[in-house]
């Protein structure tokens with residue numbers, strides 16, 4: 620009456636030849652080099668007539684000739700890392 624379907628033989632796993640492993644070399648991405656910014660020293664001074672004024676605060680650690688970089692809320696010395704925070708408000 621009820622005919623059971625003949626068991627279908629499982630498809631024989633075809634012997635897949637192992638693909639040759641390709642050696643992946645890490646690709647070296649060339650980073651676009653940002654142009655090195657040189658400090659524009661002439662912007663640190665202001666000359667009025669015969670008087671010279673310095674526009675940046677000098678580093679108290681390094682002394683004369685080392686100016687502090689002005690950031691949003693702080694002054695930092697790029698030479699020694701001295702940082703002072705300027706409080707706003």
Ligand SMILES: [Zn+2]
Nearest residue numbers: 678681696699
């Ligand atoms: Zn310094």
